[in-house]
Amino acid sequence: MHISLDYHSDVPVYKQIVRTIEDAILSSELKKDDGLPSVRKLAFDIKANPNTIAKAYFVLQSKGYVYSKPGIGYRVASPSKRSFEERLEELDKTLERIVIKMSRFSLSKEEIKKRTSEIVEKVFDDGCN
Amino acid sequence: MMDVIEAKGLSKVYKNGVKALKGVSFSIRSGRIFALLGPNGAGKTTTLKCLLGTLKPTSGEILTLGKQPFPDGVKDASFVPEEKSLYDWIKVPKMVKIFGSFAPNFSFERFEKLAKRLGLTMDRKIGELSQGNRTKLYVSLAFAQDVKLYVLDEPTWGLDPLIRKEVLNLVNENVVGGKTVLYSSHILSEVEEVCDDLIILKEGNIMYNGTLDNLKEKNGTNLSETFLDMFRGEKR
Numbered sequence: 001m002h003i004s005l006d007y008h009s010d011v012p013v014y015k016q017i018v019r020t021i022e023d024a025i026l027s028s029e030l031k032k033d034d035g036l037p038s039v040r041k042l043a044f045d046i047k048a049n050p051n052t053i054a055k056a057y058f059v060l061q062s063k064g065y066v067y068s069k070p071g072i073g074y075r076v077a078s079p080s081k082r083s084f085e086e087r088l089e090e091l092d093k094t095l096e097r098i099v100i101k102m103s104r105f106s107l108s109k110e111e112i113k114k115r116t117s118e119i120v121e122k123v124f125d126d127g128c129n
Numbered sequence: 130m131m132d133v134i135e136a137k138g139l140s141k142v143y144k145n146g147v148k149a150l151k152g153v154s155f156s157i158r159s160g161r162i163f164a165l166l167g168p169n170g171a172g173k174t175t176t177l178k179c180l181l182g183t184l185k186p187t188s189g190e191i192l193t194l195g196k197q198p199f200p201d202g203v204k205d206a207s208f209v210p211e212e213k214s215l216y217d218w219i220k221v222p223k224m225v226k227i228f229g230s231f232a233p234n235f236s237f238e239r240f241e242k243l244a245k246r247l248g249l250t251m252d253r254k255i256g257e258l259s260q261g262n263r264t265k266l267y268v269s270l271a272f273a274q275d276v277k278l279y280v281l282d283e284p285t286w287g288l289d290p291l292i293r294k295e296v297l298n299l300v301n302e303n304v305v306g307g308k309t310v311l312y313s314s315h316i317l318s319e320v321e322e323v324c325d326d327l328i329i330l331k332e333g334n335i336m337y338n339g340t341l342d343n344l345k346e347k348n349g350t351n352l353s354e355t356f357l358d359m360f361r362g363e364k365r
Contacts (some may be wrong), residue, residue, distance in 0.1 A: 007318075007321050007322040008318060008321055008351050008352075008353070009351060010345050010348075010349050010350050010351050010354075011345065012341070012342040012345045012346060013342075014342060015342075040305055043301060043305065044302070047294075047297075047298050047301065048301065049162055049301050049304065049323055049324075049325065050301065050304060050305050051160070051161060051162070051304065051325045052325070055342075
């Protein structure tokens with residue numbers, strides 16, 4: 001899992017970390033009971049403020065993505081079906097924004113459908129899904 | 130979490146009549162990186178001096194690590210001053226020796242590691258050091274002390290981007306052990322990389338007091354944009 005941070009974004013850094021770890025869990029890159037690095041270690045590895053990492057872990061825990069056990073540290077929980085649906089809805093909205101943008105370039109419904117399905121084909125053919 | 134610093138209604142009027150601080154109140158929690166921001170002349174350095182007890186406030190109350198800082202100063206704190214001038218005629222190793230002999234909880238071993246990490250030029254008189262090397266010297270001296278509070282006034286002045294990043298890493302590493310860092314700077318992008326909480330000062334008043342996360346979530350902008358909005362159309 002690669003965490004890249006944009007400190008100058010309007011999205012707080014803890015949220016960027018939460019999102020990266022959430023996505024890694026939802027896409028099964030991180031599996032149930034996998035261990036997460038300690039706050040200290042992750043802070044050191046990605047050169048971030050440890051308080052920010054602690055906040056991100058706290059949020060992930062309260063959303064049910066991770067759990068912590070004394071002496072063991074943070075581990076991946078199995079996220080609820082709802083979290084998966086919620087994330088998909090967010091991605092749908094991103095896609096919707098792009099489609100709206102395309103429609104403003106006077107493309108017909110059919111033309112947009114054609115373009116988007118071409119992209120779907122390309123992504124699956126290239127195996128980058 | 131304990132408050133490391135508590136300031137209530139802090140005011141400072143200088144003898145020449147300049148009102149540097151006009152009744153500011155804030156607190157700094159232990160284990161946090163706290164930034165003090167504002168354009169030149171906003172009152173940043175005056176605030177730091179009052180918190181460290183090197184300047185007597187005209188009115189208001191301050192507790193730094195549980196005690197009134199003026200006139201005795203704060204023992205369990207180290208300081209990188211804005212004015213980075215030490216004794217110009219002394220060579221760096223001698224200066225380190227002198228500083229280490231009176232600074233509380235100073236470790237020469239720690240100093241050597243820091244100086245090496247930041248690439249400090251040792252074999253010179255202080256007067257011959259570049260601005261960047263002076264900053265490296267002060268930062269190394271400050272972090273060579275094992276204290277509860279690190280107060281850094283413009284701690285990256287004159288540094289190149291690589292060393293600047295190293296200083297930010299040092300700041301992050303030092304809060305791991307529950308230490309508190311008070312960081313004053315006019316370089317917003319730098320502060321944005323490290324701070325948890327901040328206050329923004331303008332002409333001796335507090336314009337914002339809260340977490341960086343809340344500022345971004347509330348305004349939907351980054352720190353620089355908020356800052357520019359706050360001061361837009363005025364002389365900086």
